[in-house]
Amino acid sequence: MSWEEPSEPVKELIRRAAEIALAAPPDWFDEIDTAAFAAPTIRQAADDPELRAFILRGTHSSLIHWVSANLRRPGVPVAPNTEEPVEAARVLARRGYDESNLEAYRLGQNVAWRRWMKIAFALKSDPDDLAEMLDVTARSISEFVDATIAATSEQIQQERELLSRHRDSELREMVTHILNGRKVSRSTAEQTLGYRLARTHTAVVVWTTVAAPRLTELERVADALARHVAARERLRIVAGPGTVWLWIADADDARLRDADRAIGAVVDVQIAIGSTGHGIDGFRVSHLDAVSTQQTMARLDTDHRVGTYADVEGVLLLTTDPDRANRFVAHTLGALEKAAPAVRETVRAYLHEQCNASRAADRLVSHRNTVLRRLKQADELLPRPLDQNTLNVAMALEIQYWRGGAAVGSAH
Numbered sequence: 528m529s530w531e532e533p534s535e536p537v538k539e540l541i542r543r544a545a546e547i548a549l550a551a552p553p554d555w556f557d558e559i560d561t562a563a564f565a566a567p568t569i570r571q572a573a574d575d576p577e578l579r580a581f582i583l584r585g586t587h588s589s590l591i592h593w594v595s596a597n598l599r600r601p602g603v604p605v606a607p608n609t610e611e612p613v614e615a616a617r618v619l620a621r622r623g624y625d626e627s628n629l630e631a632y633r634l635g636q637n638v639a640w641r642r643w644m645k646i647a648f649a650l651k652s653d654p655d656d657l658a659e660m661l662d663v664t665a666r667s668i669s670e671f672v673d674a675t676i677a678a679t680s681e682q683i684q685q686e687r688e689l690l691s692r693h694r695d696s697e698l699r700e701m702v703t704h705i706l707n708g709r710k711v712s713r714s715t716a717e718q719t720l721g722y723r724l725a726r727t728h729t730a731v732v733v734w735t736t737v738a739a740p741r742l743t744e745l746e747r748v749a750d751a752l753a754r755h756v757a758a759r760e761r762l763r764i765v766a767g768p769g770t771v772w773l774w775i776a777d778a779d780d781a782r783l784r785d786a787d788r789a790i791g792a793v794v795d796v797q798i799a800i801g802s803t804g805h806g807i808d809g810f811r812v813s814h815l816d817a818v819s820t821q822q823t824m825a826r827l828d829t830d831h832r833v834g835t836y837a838d839v840e841g842v843l844l845l846t847t848d849p850d851r852a853n854r855f856v857a858h859t860l861g862a863l864e865k866a867a868p869a870v871r872e873t874v875r876a877y878l879h880e881q882c883n884a885s886r887a888a889d890r891l892v893s894h895r896n897t898v899l900r901r902l903k904q905a906d907e908l909l910p911r912p913l914d915q916n917t918l919n920v921a922m923a924l925e926i927q928y929w930r931g932g933a934a935v936g937s938a939h
Contacts, residue, residue, distance in 0.1 A: 533602040533663045536653065540660040541601035544646045548594045555642070556587055562638040585679075586635040593671050602663050607674035632679075636672045640665070695765045702764060702772070706811050713807060722762035722774065729756075729783065730801040730814035731773040732766075732821045737795045740769035748796050749773045752789035756782040774810060778803070787833040799824060800835040819843060827930035834929070842929045845922055852926055859916065859923040862908040871924060873901040874913065878921040882914075 533541070560583055585608075592608040647661055701719045704711050713724055733749045742765055749771045753761040758775035766772045783800060790796055801817030804810070816836040823843045824834045846852040857864060863871060873891060877898065880886035884902070888895040906913055913920055 530604050533659055534656070536656045537660045537663065538601040540647070540650060540652055540656060541597050541664060543650055544643065544660075544664075545594045545598035545601065547646050548643065549591070549598065551642075556583075556590075558642075559586060559590070559635045559638045562634045586632060589632060589672070589675055590635070590639050593668060597664070597667070602667070605667060605671045607671065607678045609675075609678050632672055632676055636668060640668060643668075698762075698764045699766065705807060706814060708811070711807070716807070720762055722760055723776070724807050724810055726760075726776050727778075727803060727805050728774050728776060728810045728813050729778045729803045730810070730817040731775065732770065732799040732801075732817045733773060733796065734770040734799075734821060735796050736769065736825075742768070742771070744793060745769070745771045745796060748790055748793055748798070751791070752786055752798065755786065755789040772814065774814070783835065786835075790832055796832070797821075797824060798833045800833070802836045824929065827926075829929050831929065839929055841922065842925050845926055846930075855919075856923045856926050858910070859919045860908075860927070861910040863905055864923075864927065866905070866908055870901045870905055870908075871927065873898055874905045874920065875924045875928060877902060878917065878924070882917070 532538070589608045593605050596603070596605040643664065644661065647657060647664075650657070652660070698720060701711070701716055705716060717723055731749065731752060733745050733752070735745060746763065746765075749763050750761075753763075753773065753775050756775055756778040758778050760776040762774040764772045780803075786798055786800060790798065799817050799821035801813040801815070801820060804813045820834050820836045820839050820843075823839045823846065824831070826849070827842070827846060845855070863874070873887065873893075876890045877884060877887040880890060884898045885895055888898045891898065902913065909916070909920065
């Protein structure tokens with residue numbers, strides 16, 4: 528934003544006002560301190576002596592910072608204060624408070640501005656110069672407080688991430704013991720994890736391969752999935768810059784099958800869901816199955832956002848040797864491999880429905896005659912008639928589906 532320095536007479540007014548403000552007695556801050564804790568979001572923090580002291584030091588420091596800057600260079604934009612507010616941010620984050628407590632700076636600003644106007648009106652000056660002085664300083668203090676709050680808010684976020692990484696480090700260490708099959712006391716593990724193990728678990732891997740992943744987005748997807756499946760409890764761990772591990776307790780199986788609804792409009796995020804098991808062994812095996820599902824989806828470069836172990840278990844075995852799997856698909860499907868996606872998906876649905884055209888039509892939300900027409904087209908493309916090679920065609924189509932086969936062929 529452009530900024531024009533005021534005229535010399537206005538600069539002199541600002542300098543004189545700054546001198547008076549800096550020379551004000553200590554009780555000058557009393558009204559500011561009272562206002563700083565007036566908002567409902569801050570009253571709880573007011574009862575915390577250490578936090579209250581930090582917030583007061585921050586408001587005092589910011590006010591003195593702005594006034595001192597205008598004494599040195601009157602009317603020039605003031606850089607944000609990053610000393611006391613940053614330390615206050617660390618305390619806020621460690622005590623579990625959020626950015627709403629920064630409203631103290633805004634409330635303090637309002638009182639300080641009223642003090643500043645009283646000083647300005649007490650100065651002998653030309654009315655036009657006074658009007659310009661108030662206009663310049665109002666804009667200056669508003670932008671200064673905005674920038675200071677933004678810098679402090681960013682520091683709170685950084686502190687939260689540091690605390691979260693430390694907590695996740697403890698969780699990962701315990702989870703690693705369990706996944707490696709070490710003997711771990713269930714009570715000790717549950718106390719560390721904050722999650723009960725003597726129940727049914729379904730493990731999930733939420734991940735992205737984008738260059739600059741946003742962990743908060745992955746965590747939101749994981750939390751949305753836990754809510755979607757009506758999980759009674761959940762354990763979420765940041766496993767890496769682009770990966771979140773999740774365990775959900777007593778999930779609704781029916782809702783697991785449409786887990787893609789939990790992703791919503793989020794792009795470049797995928798979900799791999801493991802098997803369901805009970806107790807510590809179920810906790811471990813479910814996660815290993817979720818990781819196998821993730822690896823299979825990644826190896827096949829699938830364009831599907833969600834995969835379950837039940838979906839890909841057979842494909843996992845069939846694609847252990849990618850070259851042989853590719854040859855199997857090509858040999859089994861022939862020209863159908865590169866046919867229209869609608870034709871391939873019709874055959875896949877028909878086979879999933881035990882070769883029942885009516886049920887396949889319901890599954891595809893299509894007409895039975897359309898299904899029959901596409902099956903006839905597929906028979907003409909297959910090296911062998913479908914009814915003579917049903918099992919192999921089903922396996923080949925499943926491999927193609929999970930390797931992003933829906934993108935192959937022309938859409939018609």
